[in-house]
Amino acid sequence: MIIDATFWVAVSFLIFIGVLVYLKVPQKIDNSLNEIIKKIKGDLDNAEKLKDQAKTLLSEYETKVSKSKDEVNNLISKTKNETEKDIIKANEEFHKIIENRKKSAEEKINQMKNQAIKDVKNLSVDIAIRSVEKIIKNSIDKKKLDKIYLSSIEETKKILKNKSI
Numbered sequence: 001m002i003i004d005a006t007f008w009v010a011v012s013f014l015i016f017i018g019v020l021v022y023l024k025v026p027q028k029i030d031n032s033l034n035e036i037i038k039k040i041k042g043d044l045d046n047a048e049k050l051k052d053q054a055k056t057l058l059s060e061y062e063t064k065v066s067k068s069k070d071e072v073n074n075l076i077s078k079t080k081n082e083t084e085k086d087i088i089k090a091n092e093e094f095h096k097i098i099e100n101r102k103k104s105a106e107e108k109i110n111q112m113k114n115q116a117i118k119d120v121k122n123l124s125v126d127i128a129i130r131s132v133e134k135i136i137k138n139s140i141d142k143k144k145l146d147k148i149y150l151s152s153i154e155e156t157k158k159i160l161k162n163k164s165i
Helices: 007-022 026-138 142-164
Strands: none
Touching: 007 026, 026 142
16 A cells, blocks of 8 residues: 555545544534624614614604695695685775775765855845845834834744754
């Protein structure tokens, strides 16, 4: 039998494998790989949990955003309705004020018209009385004139008072 270098390499290889098995190197490698695998699985599980939490938070925020949009739209529509009501109310109040001013002006006009009519009547009475006085003074003597004058003045006053009331 010839022992050559390949034989010694094979023997040394088997001894090396035996030493590795004796020192439990494959188990240590297996344990460290298992630990790394467990750590990676834990990280993956944690990442999965974080992903689920992120999805939950996203859906919650989307719901909140949707509710906020609905609330904003409701506030906008309420504000529009209130504004329209306020405009209508202000318009109605404006028309009422204008109508009241119109009525007030018409009343003042009527009062002024009535006062003018009364003034014209009073002036007419004064003119009539003066005219009658002049006519009587020129045509009748003094005694008769005084009697007629006093009676006509009294009658005229009574008649005019009855008409002006």
